[in-house]
Amino acid sequence: MSIQTATPYQLLALPKKDALVRGVCGKTTRGIEDTCIRDRPSHFAKKLRQDARKRAAMGGQLPSTRYGVTDDRPQTAEGTRLQLGSSAAKTNAVVVSTMMEAWKIVESGLVTDGIVKDILYGLPVAINKIADLSALWDEVSLCGAVVRLIVDHPKQVEALEAYEKSRTSPRKWSVFVKVDGGQKRAGVSTATPEFEALLTALFTSPAISIYGFYCHAGNAYASTSLSEASSFLSSEVEAVNVAAERAKSRISQSLKSETREPFVLSVGSTPTAHSASAETRAKLSSLLHGTLELHAGNYPVLDLQQLHTSLIDRQHIAQRVLATVISYYPGRGDDSSDEAMCDAGCIAMSKDTGPSGGFGEVIGKPWRLGRISQEHGILTRTSGDNEGTLEIGSMVQIVGQHACLIAAAYPWYYVVDSDMEGGSDKVVDIWVPWKGW
Numbered sequence: 001m002s003i004q005t006a007t008p009y010q011l012l013a014l015p016k017k018d019a020l021v022r023g024v025c026g027k028t029t030r031g032i033e034d035t036c037i038r039d040r041p042s043h044f045a046k047k048l049r050q051d052a053r054k055r056a057a058m059g060g061q062l063p064s065t066r067y068g069v070t071d072d073r074p075q076t077a078e079g080t081r082l083q084l085g086s087s088a089a090k091t092n093a094v095v096v097s098t099m100m101e102a103w104k105i106v107e108s109g110l111v112t113d114g115i116v117k118d119i120l121y122g123l124p125v126a127i128n129k130i131a132d133l134s135a136l137w138d139e140v141s142l143c144g145a146v147v148r149l150i151v152d153h154p155k156q157v158e159a160l161e162a163y164e165k166s167r168t169s170p171r172k173w174s175v176f177v178k179v180d181g182g183q184k185r186a187g188v189s190t191a192t193p194e195f196e197a198l199l200t201a202l203f204t205s206p207a208i209s210i211y212g213f214y215c216h217a218g219n220a221y222a223s224t225s226l227s228e229a230s231s232f233l234s235s236e237v238e239a240v241n242v243a244a245e246r247a248k249s250r251i252s253q254s255l256k257s258e259t260r261e262p263f264v265l266s267v268g269s270t271p272t273a274h275s276a277s278a279e280t281r282a283k284l285s286s287l288l289h290g291t292l293e294l295h296a297g298n299y300p301v302l303d304l305q306q307l308h309t310s311l312i313d314r315q316h317i318a319q320r321v322l323a324t325v326i327s328y329y330p331g332r333g334d335d336s337s338d339e340a341m342c343d344a345g346c347i348a349m350s351k352d353t354g355p356s357g358g359f360g361e362v363i364g365k366p367w368r369l370g371r372i373s374q375e376h377g378i379l380t381r382t383s384g385d386n387e388g389t390l391e392i393g394s395m396v397q398i399v400g401q402h403a404c405l406i407a408a409a410y411p412w413y414y415v416v417d418s419d420m421e422g423g424s425d426k427v428v429d430i431w432v433p434w435k436g437w
């Protein structure tokens with residue numbers, strides 16, 4: 001068995017929320033340092049309620065949902081509680097992509113409070129993390145919760161078997177099989193012999209129970225309309241559905257008369273989740289070889305990449321970066337337009353760009369973050385006229401291209417709530433995200 005690692009989550013000293021809250025809550029964001037702002041914390045729950053009403057009115061039902069604690073990047077106890085607590089789409093299931101997130105979910109009481117009951121470790125399982133995952137499973141099962149894994153290679157199955165054999169009472173791990181829907185990101189394509197070999201390994205393993213099939217169309221970010229996003233969703237569903245059909249036919253060929261729960265077909269990315277309407281579901285449901293589950297991560301935060309899909313409104317974007325204008329260069333731009341420098345570079349905004357170009361848009365001003373270096377960025381004009389200069393020393397709020405990586409850069413987030421009167425620049429809370437792996 002490979003050497004096993006452990007997550008020293010108790011040693012991760014996080015910034016002290018209480019002291020931060022005492023220092024800034026109730027104050028205006030104009031007086032705080034360059035930072036990351038999360039707006040309208042309750043917006044997500046509201047949006048889910050609206051979506052649910054809309055779909056109910058169309059005669060549909062929401063598929064069960066699994067939220068990416070990791071990808072929406074609250075990565076915070078507060079964000080997770082809000083996400084899972086919405087009465088409209090109640091779910092206890094999350095997907096994490098680091099062990100640290102999983103352990104911090106436990107440590108922050110979300111499992112003992114019964115808010116999280118199902119943790120999916122969302123990467124194909126690393127064989128040196130099985131002991132760590134096993135300890136996590138032992139811990140959460142005390143509260144009746146479960147840890148699930150993703151597999152996409154028979155070696156992972158072998159390693160799980162070897163681990164369980166070493167225990168006095170071997171268990172069966174609940175796994176999703178990761179299906180590559182053509183993105184070549186993770187998973188195995190149903191069109192390859194490797195898929196059949198993996199199914200054989202899984203069905204013959206005493207250490208595995210197949211829970212379902214999982215596909216993530218990251219390429220759906222290229223959608224620019226509802227119909228395009230819907231077709232990405234259909235292709236995700238098709239990929240997991242073909243996989244489930246093959247698995248079902250294995251079961252029937254084996255002549256075992258065992259009854260089992262339907263496979264869970266887990267699909268989604270934020271654009272495809274937005275397109276998961278009752279109509280789409282209705283189109284798909286008659287063809288399904290399992291129960292549909294929708295997973296989404298970026299969904300509650302959103303950004304310029306999501307704006308470009310045309311499936312959201314600008315007002316739904318709930319994250320921005322506050323930066324200071326530090327210098328100004330009249331006429332320096334290619335078309336003799338002005339440029340300015342701010343203290344938000346790729347450490348603050350990430351290097352993610354998007355189809356709309358650049359690294360971020362300045363809210364309410366005809367400027368964008370056009371170029372970035374490590375610690376600073378160059379603000380360029382979005383319109384030809386040289387109207388509206390930027391004052392040195394003033395602050396700008398920038399919406400970035402991809403919220404996930406941006407949020408990962410900050411030690412805490414200032415929470416404002418522009419749904420409240422005068423709330424758009426008043427700090428109402430501080431969220432401290434979990435860090436590390």
Ligand SMILES: Cc1ncc(COP(=O)(O)O)c(C=O)c1O
Nearest residue numbers: 068071216269270296297298299
């Ligand atoms: C495996 C997996 N599942 C789900 C998600 C969530 O996708 P999104 O943030 O587009 O909702 C991601 C995002 O990277 C992912 O990698």
